[in-house]
Amino acid sequence: MKNYILFAILITTFISCGKTKKNNSEKVDKSEIKEFVKNDKMDKTEFWKIIEYSIAKSNENKSEKEKVIIEKLATYKPEQIIEFELIFRQLIIEADDYKIMGAQKIIEGYVSDDSYLYFRCWLIGKGEKIYTETLKNPEFLSENINQGEEAYFEELMYVATNAFKIKTGKKDEDENFPRDIAIGKGLDYDFGAPPTKGVDWKEEELPKTYPKLWAKFN
Template sequence: MIKSLERYEPAQIIEFECLLRQQILAADDFKIIAAQKIIRGSVSDDSYLYFRCWLIGQGEETFTKAVYNPDSLADIDTEEVYPDFESLLYVATQAYHHKTGKKEEDETFPRAIAIERGLDYDGATETKGEDWEEEQLPTLLPKLWAKHN
Protein backbone atom coordinates (compact mmCIF):
# COMPACT_ATOMS: atom_id res chain seq x y z
CA MET A 1 0.00 0.00 0.00
CA ILE A 2 2.88 2.38 0.81
CA LYS A 3 4.49 1.70 -2.58
CA SER A 4 1.23 2.50 -4.35
CA LEU A 5 0.74 5.74 -2.45
CA GLU A 6 4.30 6.98 -2.88
CA ARG A 7 3.75 7.14 -6.65
CA TYR A 8 1.61 10.22 -6.01
CA GLU A 9 2.75 13.79 -5.41
CA PRO A 10 3.30 14.90 -1.80
CA ALA A 11 0.11 17.00 -1.87
CA GLN A 12 -1.90 13.94 -2.92
CA ILE A 13 -0.36 11.87 -0.14
CA ILE A 14 -1.44 14.57 2.30
CA GLU A 15 -4.97 14.40 0.88
CA PHE A 16 -4.98 10.63 1.41
CA GLU A 17 -4.18 11.22 5.09
CA CYS A 18 -6.94 13.81 5.34
CA LEU A 19 -9.50 11.53 3.69
CA LEU A 20 -8.50 8.67 5.95
CA ARG A 21 -8.98 10.85 9.01
CA GLN A 22 -12.35 12.06 7.73
CA GLN A 23 -13.50 8.44 7.50
CA ILE A 24 -12.12 7.61 10.96
CA LEU A 25 -14.11 10.53 12.33
CA ALA A 26 -17.21 9.55 10.35
CA ALA A 27 -17.12 6.14 12.03
CA ASP A 28 -16.80 7.59 15.54
CA ASP A 29 -20.16 6.43 16.87
CA PHE A 30 -21.27 4.68 20.04
CA LYS A 31 -22.89 1.94 17.93
CA ILE A 32 -19.53 1.25 16.26
CA ILE A 33 -18.03 0.96 19.74
CA ALA A 34 -20.85 -1.47 20.61
CA ALA A 35 -20.10 -3.51 17.48
CA GLN A 36 -16.44 -3.76 18.46
CA LYS A 37 -17.40 -4.76 22.00
CA ILE A 38 -19.58 -7.57 20.66
CA ILE A 39 -17.04 -8.77 18.07
CA ARG A 40 -13.86 -8.50 20.16
CA GLY A 41 -15.20 -8.62 23.69
CA SER A 42 -13.48 -5.43 24.77
CA VAL A 43 -12.79 -1.86 23.73
CA SER A 44 -9.96 0.53 24.54
CA ASP A 45 -9.10 3.88 22.96
CA ASP A 46 -6.39 2.34 20.81
CA SER A 47 -8.32 -0.78 19.82
CA TYR A 48 -11.32 1.39 18.88
CA LEU A 49 -9.14 3.47 16.55
CA TYR A 50 -7.62 0.34 14.98
CA PHE A 51 -11.10 -1.20 14.64
CA ARG A 52 -12.28 1.84 12.67
CA CYS A 53 -9.18 1.53 10.46
CA TRP A 54 -10.09 -2.11 9.86
CA LEU A 55 -13.62 -1.03 9.00
CA ILE A 56 -12.26 1.44 6.42
CA GLY A 57 -10.09 -1.34 5.03
CA GLN A 58 -13.18 -3.44 4.33
CA GLY A 59 -14.04 -1.13 1.45
CA GLU A 60 -16.51 1.63 0.75
CA GLU A 61 -19.66 -0.49 0.61
CA THR A 62 -19.05 -2.31 3.88
CA PHE A 63 -17.84 0.86 5.58
CA THR A 64 -20.87 2.89 4.49
CA LYS A 65 -23.29 0.15 5.54
CA ALA A 66 -21.63 -0.22 8.93
CA VAL A 67 -21.61 3.51 9.64
CA TYR A 68 -25.32 3.63 8.78
CA ASN A 69 -26.15 0.34 10.51
CA PRO A 70 -23.37 -1.34 12.54
CA ASP A 71 -25.51 -4.47 12.85
CA SER A 72 -24.62 -5.09 9.18
CA LEU A 73 -21.19 -6.24 10.42
CA ALA A 74 -22.89 -9.54 11.25
CA ASP A 75 -22.52 -10.28 7.53
CA ILE A 76 -18.70 -10.03 7.75
CA ASP A 77 -16.57 -13.01 8.73
CA THR A 78 -14.65 -11.74 11.74
CA GLU A 79 -13.88 -15.22 13.07
CA GLU A 80 -10.91 -15.73 10.72
CA VAL A 81 -9.71 -12.12 10.65
CA TYR A 82 -8.70 -10.02 13.60
CA PRO A 83 -10.53 -6.69 13.13
CA ASP A 84 -7.54 -4.40 13.56
CA PHE A 85 -5.70 -2.39 10.92
CA GLU A 86 -3.35 -0.17 12.93
CA SER A 87 -0.78 -0.05 10.13
CA LEU A 88 -3.19 1.97 7.97
CA LEU A 89 -2.45 4.93 10.24
CA TYR A 90 1.18 5.03 9.08
CA VAL A 91 0.79 4.58 5.34
CA ALA A 92 0.71 8.27 4.40
CA THR A 93 3.60 9.14 6.71
CA GLN A 94 5.79 6.39 5.27
CA ALA A 95 4.85 7.20 1.67
CA TYR A 96 5.54 10.90 2.26
CA HIS A 97 8.87 10.06 3.85
CA HIS A 98 9.89 7.91 0.87
CA LYS A 99 8.60 10.41 -1.68
CA THR A 100 10.25 13.49 -0.17
CA GLY A 101 13.32 11.89 1.38
CA LYS A 102 12.69 13.79 4.61
CA LYS A 103 13.98 11.79 7.55
CA GLU A 104 12.36 13.68 10.42
CA GLU A 105 8.63 14.26 10.64
CA ASP A 106 7.81 17.96 10.71
CA GLU A 107 4.89 20.34 10.08
CA THR A 108 4.91 19.49 6.35
CA PHE A 109 4.05 15.83 6.95
CA PRO A 110 0.52 14.55 6.29
CA ARG A 111 -0.35 13.99 9.95
CA ALA A 112 0.58 17.55 10.98
CA ILE A 113 -1.31 19.11 8.09
CA ALA A 114 -4.41 16.98 8.76
CA ILE A 115 -4.41 17.99 12.42
CA GLU A 116 -3.99 21.63 11.40
CA ARG A 117 -7.12 21.20 9.25
CA GLY A 118 -9.05 19.99 12.30
CA LEU A 119 -8.89 16.29 11.48
CA ASP A 120 -7.68 15.04 14.84
CA TYR A 121 -9.23 11.73 15.85
CA ASP A 122 -7.66 11.68 19.32
CA GLY A 123 -10.62 12.92 21.31
CA ALA A 124 -10.95 16.23 19.52
CA THR A 125 -14.55 15.52 18.49
CA GLU A 126 -17.60 14.11 20.23
CA THR A 127 -18.55 10.51 19.59
CA LYS A 128 -21.90 10.44 17.78
CA GLY A 129 -25.02 8.76 19.08
CA GLU A 130 -25.97 7.65 22.54
CA ASP A 131 -23.78 5.76 24.94
CA TRP A 132 -25.00 2.33 26.02
CA GLU A 133 -24.75 -0.12 28.88
CA GLU A 134 -23.48 -3.65 28.29
CA GLU A 135 -26.89 -5.20 29.00
CA GLN A 136 -28.31 -3.19 26.07
CA LEU A 137 -26.04 -4.84 23.49
CA PRO A 138 -28.38 -7.75 22.60
CA THR A 139 -31.14 -5.34 21.58
CA LEU A 140 -28.89 -2.57 20.25
CA LEU A 141 -27.22 -4.83 17.63
CA PRO A 142 -29.28 -8.06 17.61
CA LYS A 143 -27.79 -9.73 14.51
CA LEU A 144 -24.25 -9.10 15.66
CA TRP A 145 -25.08 -10.25 19.18
CA ALA A 146 -26.67 -13.48 17.91
CA LYS A 147 -23.62 -14.24 15.79
CA HIS A 148 -21.02 -13.66 18.52
CA ASN A 149 -22.81 -14.89 21.65
Protein backbone atom coordinates in the same frame (compact mmCIF):
# COMPACT_ATOMS: atom_id res chain seq x y z
CA MET B 1 -9.98 -48.32 -39.69
CA LYS B 2 -13.29 -46.95 -38.40
CA ASN B 3 -12.16 -47.59 -34.82
CA TYR B 4 -8.89 -45.79 -35.50
CA ILE B 5 -10.70 -42.75 -36.93
CA LEU B 6 -13.12 -42.68 -33.98
CA PHE B 7 -10.21 -42.89 -31.54
CA ALA B 8 -8.40 -40.00 -33.31
CA ILE B 9 -11.53 -37.85 -33.15
CA LEU B 10 -11.91 -38.52 -29.43
CA ILE B 11 -8.26 -37.63 -28.76
CA THR B 12 -8.55 -34.43 -30.79
CA THR B 13 -11.73 -33.44 -28.95
CA PHE B 14 -10.12 -34.13 -25.58
CA ILE B 15 -7.07 -32.00 -26.41
CA SER B 16 -9.27 -29.23 -27.77
CA CYS B 17 -11.40 -29.20 -24.61
CA GLY B 18 -8.28 -29.14 -22.51
CA LYS B 19 -6.98 -26.11 -24.36
CA THR B 20 -10.33 -24.36 -24.05
CA LYS B 21 -10.43 -24.92 -20.31
CA LYS B 22 -6.87 -23.74 -19.95
CA ASN B 23 -7.53 -20.59 -21.93
CA ASN B 24 -10.66 -19.85 -19.92
CA SER B 25 -8.74 -20.36 -16.70
CA GLU B 26 -6.00 -18.02 -17.84
CA LYS B 27 -8.60 -15.44 -18.82
CA VAL B 28 -10.16 -15.54 -15.34
CA ASP B 29 -6.79 -15.29 -13.67
CA LYS B 30 -5.89 -12.18 -15.65
CA SER B 31 -9.19 -10.50 -14.92
CA GLU B 32 -9.25 -11.27 -11.20
CA ILE B 33 -7.44 -8.05 -10.29
CA LYS B 34 -8.09 -5.01 -12.40
CA GLU B 35 -5.15 -2.91 -13.52
CA PHE B 36 -4.62 0.06 -11.22
CA VAL B 37 -5.03 3.32 -13.11
CA LYS B 38 -3.94 6.38 -11.14
CA ASN B 39 -5.85 9.65 -11.46
CA ASP B 40 -4.37 13.13 -11.02
CA LYS B 41 -6.80 14.09 -8.28
CA MET B 42 -6.82 12.56 -4.81
CA ASP B 43 -10.43 12.50 -3.63
CA LYS B 44 -12.61 9.95 -1.86
CA THR B 45 -13.06 7.98 -5.07
CA GLU B 46 -9.31 7.69 -5.48
CA PHE B 47 -8.86 6.94 -1.78
CA TRP B 48 -11.28 4.02 -1.91
CA LYS B 49 -9.76 2.80 -5.16
CA ILE B 50 -6.41 2.40 -3.40
CA ILE B 51 -8.05 0.61 -0.46
CA GLU B 52 -10.01 -1.74 -2.73
CA TYR B 53 -6.90 -2.52 -4.76
CA SER B 54 -4.99 -3.38 -1.58
CA ILE B 55 -7.79 -5.74 -0.56
CA ALA B 56 -7.69 -7.51 -3.92
CA LYS B 57 -3.89 -7.84 -3.88
CA SER B 58 -3.46 -8.88 -0.25
CA ASN B 59 -6.05 -11.61 0.28
CA GLU B 60 -6.88 -9.90 3.60
CA ASN B 61 -3.30 -10.14 4.88
CA LYS B 62 -2.86 -6.88 6.80
CA SER B 63 0.90 -6.67 6.37
CA GLU B 64 0.55 -7.15 2.62
CA LYS B 65 -2.36 -4.71 2.51
CA GLU B 66 -0.24 -2.08 4.24
CA LYS B 67 2.62 -2.70 1.81
CA VAL B 68 0.38 -2.37 -1.26
CA ILE B 69 -1.16 0.89 -0.02
CA ILE B 70 2.25 2.44 0.68
CA GLU B 71 3.65 1.34 -2.68
CA LYS B 72 0.71 2.78 -4.61
CA LEU B 73 0.46 5.93 -2.51
CA ALA B 74 4.17 6.69 -2.98
CA THR B 75 3.57 7.07 -6.72
CA TYR B 76 1.41 10.15 -6.13
CA LYS B 77 2.58 13.73 -5.64
CA PRO B 78 3.38 14.81 -2.05
CA GLU B 79 0.30 17.02 -1.90
CA GLN B 80 -1.86 14.09 -2.99
CA ILE B 81 -0.41 11.90 -0.24
CA ILE B 82 -1.32 14.65 2.22
CA GLU B 83 -4.85 14.68 0.82
CA PHE B 84 -5.05 10.91 1.37
CA GLU B 85 -4.25 11.50 5.05
CA LEU B 86 -6.92 14.19 5.28
CA ILE B 87 -9.55 11.88 3.80
CA PHE B 88 -8.47 9.04 6.09
CA ARG B 89 -8.90 11.24 9.15
CA GLN B 90 -12.28 12.48 7.96
CA LEU B 91 -13.43 8.87 7.70
CA ILE B 92 -12.03 7.98 11.13
CA ILE B 93 -13.88 10.91 12.70
CA GLU B 94 -17.06 10.14 10.75
CA ALA B 95 -17.01 6.58 12.13
CA ASP B 96 -16.68 7.79 15.72
CA ASP B 97 -20.17 6.76 16.79
CA TYR B 98 -21.44 4.86 19.82
CA LYS B 99 -23.11 2.31 17.56
CA ILE B 100 -19.72 1.50 15.99
CA MET B 101 -18.26 1.24 19.47
CA GLY B 102 -21.08 -1.13 20.39
CA ALA B 103 -20.28 -3.33 17.39
CA GLN B 104 -16.66 -3.50 18.46
CA LYS B 105 -17.67 -4.47 21.99
CA ILE B 106 -19.69 -7.40 20.65
CA ILE B 107 -17.06 -8.54 18.13
CA GLU B 108 -13.94 -8.17 20.29
CA GLY B 109 -15.43 -8.33 23.77
CA TYR B 110 -13.83 -5.12 24.97
CA VAL B 111 -13.32 -1.46 24.06
CA SER B 112 -10.44 0.89 24.87
CA ASP B 113 -9.37 4.21 23.38
CA ASP B 114 -6.66 2.57 21.26
CA SER B 115 -8.61 -0.53 20.25
CA TYR B 116 -11.59 1.59 19.21
CA LEU B 117 -9.34 3.69 16.98
CA TYR B 118 -7.72 0.60 15.45
CA PHE B 119 -11.17 -0.93 14.94
CA ARG B 120 -12.23 2.06 12.85
CA CYS B 121 -9.00 1.77 10.85
CA TRP B 122 -9.90 -1.86 10.23
CA LEU B 123 -13.37 -0.85 9.13
CA ILE B 124 -11.90 1.54 6.55
CA GLY B 125 -9.50 -1.17 5.44
CA LYS B 126 -12.45 -3.45 4.66
CA GLY B 127 -13.48 -1.19 1.79
CA GLU B 128 -16.07 1.42 0.95
CA LYS B 129 -19.17 -0.77 0.97
CA ILE B 130 -18.54 -2.40 4.33
CA TYR B 131 -17.52 0.93 5.85
CA THR B 132 -20.55 2.81 4.50
CA GLU B 133 -23.14 0.13 5.26
CA THR B 134 -21.77 -0.46 8.75
CA LEU B 135 -22.11 3.22 9.58
CA LYS B 136 -25.76 2.96 8.57
CA ASN B 137 -26.34 -0.25 10.53
CA PRO B 138 -23.60 -2.25 12.33
CA GLU B 139 -25.68 -5.41 11.89
CA PHE B 140 -24.32 -5.40 8.32
CA LEU B 141 -21.07 -6.80 9.74
CA SER B 142 -22.79 -9.98 10.91
CA GLU B 143 -22.85 -11.29 7.35
CA ASN B 144 -19.68 -9.65 6.05
CA ILE B 145 -16.90 -10.65 8.44
CA ASN B 146 -15.73 -13.97 9.79
CA GLN B 147 -15.52 -15.14 13.36
CA GLY B 148 -11.95 -14.96 14.58
CA GLU B 149 -11.01 -12.13 12.22
CA GLU B 150 -8.66 -9.64 13.87
CA ALA B 151 -10.69 -6.45 13.82
CA TYR B 152 -7.89 -3.90 14.00
CA PHE B 153 -5.61 -2.25 11.47
CA GLU B 154 -3.35 0.19 13.33
CA GLU B 155 -0.88 0.25 10.44
CA LEU B 156 -3.31 2.23 8.30
CA MET B 157 -2.58 5.25 10.50
CA TYR B 158 0.99 5.41 9.19
CA VAL B 159 0.74 4.59 5.48
CA ALA B 160 0.62 8.24 4.37
CA THR B 161 3.65 9.10 6.52
CA ASN B 162 5.67 6.20 5.12
CA ALA B 163 4.64 6.94 1.54
CA PHE B 164 5.52 10.61 2.05
CA LYS B 165 9.00 9.63 3.27
CA ILE B 166 9.53 7.48 0.20
CA LYS B 167 8.29 10.19 -2.15
CA THR B 168 10.23 13.09 -0.63
CA GLY B 169 13.31 11.26 0.62
CA LYS B 170 12.83 12.80 4.07
CA LYS B 171 13.50 10.56 7.05
CA ASP B 172 12.32 12.75 9.91
CA GLU B 173 8.81 14.13 10.24
CA ASP B 174 8.30 17.88 10.35
CA GLU B 175 5.42 20.33 10.02
CA ASN B 176 5.17 19.58 6.29
CA PHE B 177 4.28 15.91 6.81
CA PRO B 178 0.71 14.65 6.31
CA ARG B 179 -0.11 14.12 9.97
CA ASP B 180 1.02 17.58 11.10
CA ILE B 181 -0.85 19.27 8.27
CA ALA B 182 -4.00 17.27 9.03
CA ILE B 183 -3.92 18.19 12.72
CA GLY B 184 -3.35 21.82 11.74
CA LYS B 185 -6.58 21.62 9.75
CA GLY B 186 -8.48 20.39 12.79
CA LEU B 187 -8.56 16.72 11.80
CA ASP B 188 -7.46 15.25 15.11
CA TYR B 189 -8.85 11.82 15.99
CA ASP B 190 -6.98 11.61 19.28
CA PHE B 191 -6.90 14.14 22.12
CA GLY B 192 -8.56 16.88 20.07
CA ALA B 193 -11.22 14.65 18.52
CA PRO B 194 -14.85 15.82 18.32
CA PRO B 195 -17.33 14.21 20.74
CA THR B 196 -18.49 10.70 19.87
CA LYS B 197 -21.78 10.81 17.96
CA GLY B 198 -24.99 9.04 18.88
CA VAL B 199 -26.29 7.66 22.15
CA ASP B 200 -24.15 5.78 24.65
CA TRP B 201 -25.21 2.24 25.52
CA LYS B 202 -25.11 -0.21 28.39
CA GLU B 203 -23.64 -3.63 27.79
CA GLU B 204 -26.86 -5.45 28.70
CA GLU B 205 -28.64 -3.54 25.91
CA LEU B 206 -26.39 -4.84 23.12
CA PRO B 207 -28.03 -8.26 22.54
CA LYS B 208 -31.36 -6.60 21.74
CA THR B 209 -29.86 -3.66 19.86
CA TYR B 210 -27.71 -5.84 17.59
CA PRO B 211 -29.21 -9.36 17.71
CA LYS B 212 -27.46 -10.67 14.57
CA LEU B 213 -24.02 -9.54 15.70
CA TRP B 214 -24.66 -10.86 19.19
CA ALA B 215 -25.81 -14.26 17.89
CA LYS B 216 -22.72 -14.62 15.72
CA PHE B 217 -20.04 -13.49 18.16
CA ASN B 218 -21.41 -14.68 21.50
